[in-house]
Amino acid sequence: xxxISEFVKKSRKELHLTQPELAARVxxxxxxxxxxxxxxxSLRMDxxxxxxxxxxxxxxxxxxxxxxxxxKTYRLSSLEEPKEYMLEEIMRQVRESAIxxxxxxxDVHLRRLEEIRNSRQ
Numbered sequence: 001x002x003x004i005s006e007f008v009k010k011s012r013k014e015l016h017l018t019q020p021e022l023a024a025r026v027x028x029x030x031x032x033x034x035x036x037x038x039x040x041x042s043l044r045m046d047x048x049x050x051x052x053x054x055x056x057x058x059x060x061x062x063x064x065x066x067x068x069x070x071x072k073t074y075r076l077s078s079l080e081e082p083k084e085y086m087l088e089e090i091m092r093q094v095r096e097s098a099i100x101x102x103x104x105x106x107d108v109h110l111r112r113l114e115e116i117r118n119s120r121q
Contacts, residue, residue: 003039004036004048004052004059005036005037005038005039007052007055008033008036008037008051008052008055009037011055012037019033019034019037022051022054025054026050026051026054027050028047028050028051032044032047033051036048036051045059045090045093045094046090046094049090058087
């Protein structure tokens with residue numbers, strides 16, 4: 001089984017790209033790319049897939065490997081072809097996370113505007 005960190009580093013070098021060049025082309029931070037290539041265990045799945053998609057692959061979620069049905073296990077150690085349901089679950093989780101982040105930011109913004117209005121009165 002090929003480790004993602006090894007795959008990304010090898011693929012980048014085959015294309016004669018530096019880490020800063022790949023990070024810029026993919027749209028991720030240099031620090032993130034370095035951590036990915038060094039095999040950091042906890043990385044954002046959407047960003048990992050952003051890098052992997054540059055090389056024509058992605059990685060997914062193995063729901064069946066979970067001990068409990070409500071826990072999803074990310075398989076970051078292999079580059080096996082993800083099943084359709086894995087990709088759908090990843091996209092659902094990314095959408096939910098984005099919506100939660102947006103809602104939180106909107107709430108904070110509205111509270112701050114209200115504080116400003118109240119302080120002017």
